[in-house]
Amino acid sequence: MTSTPEKPSQSRLRLLPLNFCQSTSPHTDNYLLIDLGWGQSGRVHAVVIHARIIEEKIWIEIDGTEDGVTSKLLEVGIPKERIVLGFMRPKRRALTEFAIA
Structure with missing residues (x-):
């Protein structure tokens, strides 16, 4: 896991750039991009991307x-039938061109 140091906000009128922390685990096939730092209203800590690989399919x-991120996967040649939109309910996934599970 890599991260960059935290920076407290120096002004209530400006937002400092947020830092990204990437966490990958080849043992569990979980991949995260986390947005963290200090914003105008306080501490920011949010998962931007969470992807998993399950049975040779990429679950977003x-x-x-x-x-x-799905469009980027398609651009690099990952076929739609190997991408699962895990953030959608299974019944709704059936209405897309992507894998159901």
Whole structure:
């Protein structure tokens, strides 16, 4: 796991850039991108991306990115049938072009 040091806010009018902490575990196939630091209203600690690999499929559990991690996976050649939108209910997944489970 890697992280960058925390920085307290120096002004209530400006937001400092937030730091990202990446945590990966090849033993459990869990991959996290965490946004952390200090914002205008206080401490920020949020999971931006949580992906898992289960039975050779990439499960997107949380995707808080603007462009979407799923589109990036498609751009690098991961087929839709190997991507599961885990943040959606199983019945709704059936309505997408992606894997159900």
